[in-house]
Amino acid sequence: xxxDLLTLEVVTPEKMVFSGKVEEVTIPGTEGEFGxxxxxxxxxxxxxxxxxxxxxxxxxxxxxxxxxxxEVTASKVTVLIETAERADxxxxxxxxxxxxxxxxxxxxxxxxxxxxxxxxxxxxxxxxRIGVAEKSTLH
Amino acid sequence: MPSLKDxxxxxxxxxxxxxxxxxxxxxxxxxxxxxxxxMENFRPYAGKFMDVLNSLAGRAESISHPLLAVxxxxxxxxxxxxxxxxxxxxxxTNLIKATERFLREKTAENKEVGMINVGRKGxxxxxxxxxxxxxxxxxxxxxxxxxxxxxxxxxIPAFIKEEYDELYLIYNQFVNVSIQRPSVVRxxxxxxxxxxxDGDGESNVDYSYEPSEEVLLQKLLPxxxxxxxxxxxxxxxxxxxxxxxxxxxxxxxxxxxxxxxLTLKMNKARQAAITAELMDIVGGTEALAKG
Numbered sequence: 001x002x003x004d005l006l007t008l009e010v011v012t013p014e015k016m017v018f019s020g021k022v023e024e025v026t027i028p029g030t031e032g033e034f035g036x037x038x039x040x041x042x043x044x045x046x047x048x049x050x051x052x053x054x055x056x057x058x059x060x061x062x063x064x065x066x067x068x069x070x071e072v073t074a075s076k077v078t079v080l081i082e083t084a085e086r087a088d089x090x091x092x093x094x095x096x097x098x099x100x101x102x103x104x105x106x107x108x109x110x111x112x113x114x115x116x117x118x119x120x121x122x123x124x125x126x127x128x129r130i131g132v133a134e135k136s137t138l139h
Numbered sequence: 140m141p142s143l144k145d146x147x148x149x150x151x152x153x154x155x156x157x158x159x160x161x162x163x164x165x166x167x168x169x170x171x172x173x174x175x176x177x178m179e180n181f182r183p184y185a186g187k188f189m190d191v192l193n194s195l196a197g198r199a200e201s202i203s204h205p206l207l208a209v210x211x212x213x214x215x216x217x218x219x220x221x222x223x224x225x226x227x228x229x230x231x232t233n234l235i236k237a238t239e240r241f242l243r244e245k246t247a248e249n250k251e252v253g254m255i256n257v258g259r260k261g262x263x264x265x266x267x268x269x270x271x272x273x274x275x276x277x278x279x280x281x282x283x284x285x286x287x288x289x290x291x292x293x294x295i296p297a298f299i300k301e302e303y304d305e306l307y308l309i310y311n312q313f314v315n316v317s318i319q320r321p322s323v324v325r326x327x328x329x330x331x332x333x334x335x336x337d338g339d340g341e342s343n344v345d346y347s348y349e350p351s352e353e354v355l356l357q358k359l360l361p362x363x364x365x366x367x368x369x370x371x372x373x374x375x376x377x378x379x380x381x382x383x384x385x386x387x388x389x390x391x392x393x394x395x396x397x398x399x400x401l402t403l404k405m406n407k408a409r410q411a412a413i414t415a416e417l418m419d420i421v422g423g424t425e426a427l428a429k430g
Binding site: 011012013014015016029030031041042043044045046067068069071078080082083114 | 187195347355358362365
């Protein structure tokens with residue numbers, strides 16, 4: 001059985017978020033979400049804001065992740081991202097507040113201003129976190 | 140000769156100072172520990188990042204990115220990273236000296252220098268002395284990658300728009316608890332990657348890239364800047380608390396020294412008073428006996 005497993009490492013500047021054996025991992029790449037099983041062709045891609053999940057011991061774990069990249073080899077996946085939060089650790093109220101704040105800020109900004117892109121990203125992140133937080137109750 | 144009461148008052152004052160410096164030493168020690176932990180936690184990320192960046196840079200045939208563009212350096216910018224708070228010995232003074240030397244050199248070469256300050260101490264010092272373009276103060280007590288990203292946002296777009304030609308980072312390199320070395324690092328144009336081989340360099344796996352190497356590299360370079368700035372922030376924070384620990388330890392032992400010498404003085408003064416009194420009594424009885 002153990003030869004079907006994949007080693008996954010999720011690393012952020014703050015800490016090693018996860019390190020262990022998983023059956024399958026799905027990563028939000030910039031070119032689209034992709035799943036990895038053991039024996040995958042080695043490749044390297046960048047990661048976007050989105051949800052990362054993996055299956056370990058038959059259970060699904062969700063994480064909200066920020067930009068970074070993923071390195072895939074046949075037996076190991078390394079994900080380097082600037083932030084990663086486990087679904088059940090997300091403060092949903094805070095994310096909701098951030099969403100409202102970003103939305104109201106966006107309404108008052110022109111699309112050209114540099115602030116606009118910043119707030120848009122903040123909004124995307126907040127929505128992502130809310131979405132992932134809701135999944136924590138699934139399993 | 141100060142009176143007994145004066146000395147006593149002084150001793151108790153020094154004793155109170157000693158209590159404060161000792162408490163500050165302990166606070167700095169615990170902060171230092173957490174800063175060191177942060178550095179430890181950052182290491183795997185930085186190491187992996189360098190591995191991938193190096194292998195990518197080695198593979199991409201020609202790297203061309205606005206952050207690597209070499210122009211004649213006429214306008215220079217410098218990020219000066221000090222602490223927010225004082226009482227940490229020569230930590231900020233040494234760094235400010237190094238920065239001033241750097242500014243003098245660049246001005247002598249007729250270059251236009253703009254400054255970005257991180258940390259209150261540097262901002263306060265250079266407020267009237269240099270052309271400060273942006274500053275981040277009171278941020279070092281708690282920070283994460285977002286701060287590095289914010290600083291990078293100040294410098295990356297302006298460099299790409301060719302508003303300036305070179306960017307330097309001046310910060311205290313953390314050597315150990317008692318040694319912090321002010322160092323000047325050039326950030327932009329980014330020194331050619333691959334020279335700084337932090338990794339083990341054995342990543343010879345034939346990857347396929349998605350998107351292409353070049354596009355991926357474009358995404359990774361700004362992140363590389365984040366990594367460099369974040370590392371400097373971590374070293375500053377660890378260095379600050381290390382320096383404060385050492386400074387407060389010194390202050391505490393100086394207080395002890397002072398208390399010891401003051402106590403000696405106090406005892407001498409007391410003895411002198413007793414002797415004088417005894418002399419009085421002896422003199423008095425002698426006079427009585429004679430009379």
